[in-house]
């Protein structure tokens with residue numbers, strides 16, 4: 001019950017914050033940010049800042065931020081392959097440059113890439129020009145490496161403002177956050193990470209996990225339990241494009 005209350009409080013705060021952004025953009029009708037039960041048509045158009053998908057289908061999305069990482073990304077890819085699951089990797093450009101072989105493997109195995117900036121900066125410290133460069137340079141880098149258009153941008157630390165939103169819109173990519181945060185960066189035991197995900201999972205959930213940026217051994221260890229739990233709940237993990245654009 002306490003968790004439910006916390007979740008509701010967080011959802012309300014997020015909604016108020018996002019509504020503020022849209023009002024400041026001159027949009028008098030804030031977007032509908034809760035579950036969409038009216039089909040996928042225009043779902044993205046009506047929800048410019050995405051954090052949960054439709055509850056109509058038994059689908060969820062696992063997202064992995066801050067990679068690619070030479071130790072943890074291959075282990076995560078191995079587990080996803082074993083379960084025949086597709087995920088989305090929110091990639092930092094400077095790491096992608098160091099590990100093009102991992103970018104190739106992610107794409108070759110049917111997963112999706114998202115833009116997580118070139119160097120993972122704290123956005124409030126950036127000038128508008130620096131912000132634009134972080135988004136556009138990483139877009140260009142990843143699209144050149146893969147030949148695929150990117151559809152999603154995730155702001156580092158979850159921070160975004162009007163400038164971030166407008167920059168992404170200019171580049172034709174969607175800002176995507178998450179609905180479940182198992183806090184895998186806290187180096188919690190794998191069983192705790194698994195429990196945090198499965199306690200909150202529901203159709204449309206977008207789960208924030210990490211394949212880089214620190215010791216992710218517990219995230220790797222938690223993944224089989226998460227995927228087993230999804231199977232038991234008849235929920236299929238898919239890419240963000242599959243969850244949000246189809």
Ligand SMILES: [Zn+2]
Nearest residue numbers: 065066156157
């Ligand atoms: Zn990050």
